[in-house]
Amino acid sequence: MAAVSNSVARTIETLYGEHHTWLQGWLRRRLGSASDAADLAQDTFVRLLTRPASRGFGSFLEARSYLRTAANGMCIDLWRRREVEQAWLQTLATWPESYAPSPEHRAIVIETLLEIGNMLSRLSQKAATAFVMAQVDGTGYRDIARELSVSERMVQKYVAQAMLQCALIDAGLDG
Amino acid sequence: MSAEHLDPALRLGDHLVSASGTNADFASLEQAAEWYALFRGARATEQDHQAWQTWLRERPEHAKAWLHIESVSKRFDPLRAGGREAALVGVRVARKGAVSRRRVLGGMGAMFGVGALGWLAWRHTAMPDILLAWAADHRTGVGERRELQLADGSRVWLNTDSALDVDYQDGIRRLRLLAGEILVDTARDLARRPFYVDTRFGRMQALGTRFAVRLTDDQTRLDVFDGAVAIRNVAGVTLRVEAGQQAHFDADATALDGAADRAREAWSRGVVLADNLPLKVLVDELGRYQRGHIGVAPEVADMTVMGVYPVDDLDRALAMLTRTLPIRVQRPLPWWTTIGAR
Numbered sequence: 086m087a088a089v090s091n092s093v094a095r096t097i098e099t100l101y102g103e104h105h106t107w108l109q110g111w112l113r114r115r116l117g118s119a120s121d122a123a124d125l126a127q128d129t130f131v132r133l134l135t136r137p138a139s140r141g142f143g144s145f146l147e148a149r150s151y152l153r154t155a156a157n158g159m160c161i162d163l164w165r166r167r168e169v170e171q172a173w174l175q176t177l178a179t180w181p182e183s184y185a186p187s188p189e190h191r192a193i194v195i196e197t198l199l200e201i202g203n204m205l206s207r208l209s210q211k212a213a214t215a216f217v218m219a220q221v222d223g224t225g226y227r228d229i230a231r232e233l234s235v236s237e238r239m240v241q242k243y244v245a246q247a248m249l250q251c252a253l254i255d256a257g258l259d260g
Numbered sequence: 261m262s263a264e265h266l267d268p269a270l271r272l273g274d275h276l277v278s279a280s281g282t283n284a285d286f287a288s289l290e291q292a293a294e295w296y297a298l299f300r301g302a303r304a305t306e307q308d309h310q311a312w313q314t315w316l317r318e319r320p321e322h323a324k325a326w327l328h329i330e331s332v333s334k335r336f337d338p339l340r341a342g343g344r345e346a347a348l349v350g351v352r353v354a355r356k357g358a359v360s361r362r363r364v365l366g367g368m369g370a371m372f373g374v375g376a377l378g379w380l381a382w383r384h385t386a387m388p389d390i391l392l393a394w395a396a397d398h399r400t401g402v403g404e405r406r407e408l409q410l411a412d413g414s415r416v417w418l419n420t421d422s423a424l425d426v427d428y429q430d431g432i433r434r435l436r437l438l439a440g441e442i443l444v445d446t447a448r449d450l451a452r453r454p455f456y457v458d459t460r461f462g463r464m465q466a467l468g469t470r471f472a473v474r475l476t477d478d479q480t481r482l483d484v485f486d487g488a489v490a491i492r493n494v495a496g497v498t499l500r501v502e503a504g505q506q507a508h509f510d511a512d513a514t515a516l517d518g519a520a521d522r523a524r525e526a527w528s529r530g531v532v533l534a535d536n537l538p539l540k541v542l543v544d545e546l547g548r549y550q551r552g553h554i555g556v557a558p559e560v561a562d563m564t565v566m567g568v569y570p571v572d573d574l575d576r577a578l579a580m581l582t583r584t585l586p587i588r589v590q591r592p593l594p595w596w597t598t599i600g601a602r
Contacts, residue, residue: 146347173350177342184342184436185427187491197338198347204332204355213355214348220336221301222460223477226301237301245297251332252289253327 100148101130108152115160125159169202170195203250215240216247287327291315294330309553315597341425343460399423399430400440403549403572405527414455415449417528419474420549420571429506432525434458441474443528462493462509469503481491481512482519483524526572539585542569543599550574557600593598 105126112122129152157222173194177184186194211233218224218232219240226240233240266542282493284292295312298304311454316322326513335351340349400418401408408416413429422514424438433455434441446455446466455466457473457482473480482489483506491499491507491514499514506517506524523533523545534542540561547554563585569577578597588602 143456148422169350170355172353173342175345176346176349180343180345186341188467190338190341194336194342197335198350198354201335201339202351202356205351206355207350210352213351216314217336217348217351218344220333221339222344223429224344225478241301242298245293248296248329248332249293251335252293252328252551253286255285255328256289256325258284258289 100133101151103145104148104152105130107149108156111153112156112160115157116163121163125163127154129156166195166199169198172199176219201251204254205247206252208247212236212243212247215243219244266327267600276432283321284325284328285321286320288319289328292322292325292329295326296333306555309555312554340460341421341436346398385534402551405530405571406444407528410447411450412453415445415447416445419443419527421510428453430458437473437475437480439475441472441524441527443472445470460494462491462495462514465492466488474524479508481508482506483520485520485522485525526568530570530571532569532577534567536564536566539563539581539587539599542581546571546574546577554595559601560585562597563587 096180107131109122110128112125113119115124116122124134132155170191174191177186205216208216215229215233218229219226226237226244229240230237234244295315303338305377314325314592324499325478328542336347339350348362396420398406398408400420402421403435404420406416406418408424408426410416410426410433412433414433416426416435419441421437422442423440425438425595427434427436430451431453432450433446433453435456436458444457444466446469449455457464457466459473459475461480462473463469463530467488467490468483469489471482471484471486471489473482473518475481482491482501484501484503486503488500491497491501491509493509493596494511495513497509497512497514499507499509499516501516502600504520506520507513509515523535526533532545538561542565542580543554546569554574565581565585567584568582569580574597578599581587581599582589586602589599589600591595591597
């Protein structure tokens with residue numbers, strides 16, 4: 086963020102003055118939580134600093150429309166994160182062994198799940214499942230094949246497919 | 261296969277200087293993914309390894325592609341502690357969300373003049389490697405060993421390429437071995453809290469004791485040197501292992517194997533013990549402390565070896581072996597060592 090120029094910072098300051106209260110109110114109605122709304126409103130403006138769109142807007146309405154879209158995306162992110170977190174924690178709780186992750190570890194896990202979910206979103210459910218099984222606890226192809234009712238050969242294909250999809254994204258070649 | 265599951269011979273580590281500056285292309289990534297899937301299964305042969313090495317050196321794009329594969333593989337590390345089921349459910353829910361999210365981002369991308377994935381990439385770059393390292397409380401790299409002193413005075417040694425979580429609470433002392441190997445020397449606890457070591461295959465309770473635990477892809481191995489350890493695996497099968505005994509267990513079964521192996525605590529002193537060990541087994545053990553490939557030709561693999569070898573000085577260990585055995589060591593590349601007949 087060091088590269089933010091003075092003029093951009095001034096533009097943001099103006100935008101912040103004109104829209105922050107409105108945006109936070111809009112978010113609060115949508116999220117039903119004042120503290121979540123405050124966080125996301127902050128995030129929305131921070132993001133303006135790091136995006137080229139902060140050249141400025143043609144009009145007051147254009148700025149609002151942009152902010153609303155950006156904030157809406159952030160709400161969806163937040164809901165998705167909570168949904169993933171809940172699913173993960175619920176499954177953990179049904180596991181006989183007591184495993185209580187620290188808040189930091191939990192945050193890292195949720196971030197990792199979201200990232201991997203994105204990377205694997207274009208694959209079939211079976212390919213994604215095979216890959217996660219192989220990656221998380223090193224389940225052998227034979228066991229994966231049995232569980233998914235496919236051949237071992239197919240499991241190897243799934244793993245290659247999934248790895249390629251992820252590696253393309255990692256290498257910035259997927260768009 | 262995440263980093264811990266990845267065969268050390270398949271890890272490039274710092275040997276990739278030549279690849280910096282190049283970018284992987286689609287074809288290279290496709291081939292790298294194929295290699296990965298092959299090695300992740302159990303059917304890769306020595307010929308496959310050699311073909312892979314040749315492929316790797318063929319073009320810098322290949323090495324670069326392999327680095328991307330390694331990087332993807334490592335991202336799964338934080339999920340391991342919670343186990344497979346939780347990870348599967350989490351990814352399933354995250355995948356579902358990702359679809360609707362992309363739709364929203366279509367509009368956003370147009371506004372920013374960037375693709376949806378460019379946007380996502382930005383959202384997620386904020387997860388630096390340093391965060392990933394937090395996933396385990398203690399972690400050692402290949403060739404690294406560490407001694408830990410725990411709050412109650414218990415001592416734990418982490419062997420090469422290992423990861424351990426330490427969880428001391430009011431009523432319980434609990435270690436969770438996520439990867440690799442530990443040697444534990446428990447201290448008497450004033451609060452009389454039980455001392456547990458957990459792996460994904462089950463739980464071990466120390467009953468006043470010194471013992472070594474090694475976690476591999478398919479089982480946990482336990483060597484007890486002092487006192488006793490009670491095992492309870494995921495399926496609920498129990499087994500008591502006394503001093504001088506060795507046992508192993510996986511999620512389904514537990515079994516005693518015979519006498520405890522002194523070599524399983526020798527590493528904490530920086531040495532590998534060979535007491536009539538086949539050369540191949542000794543070299544595999546030394547290989548755990550090295551990046552790169554060490555191959556042993558079949559005609560010398562079964563020669564038996566005696567002696568004490570340093571874990572952190574492969575050159576010296578190999579020189580010692582060359583003096584006593586009719587073998588020849590060749591190293592065409594820094595990370596490629598082969599041992600054959602003289």
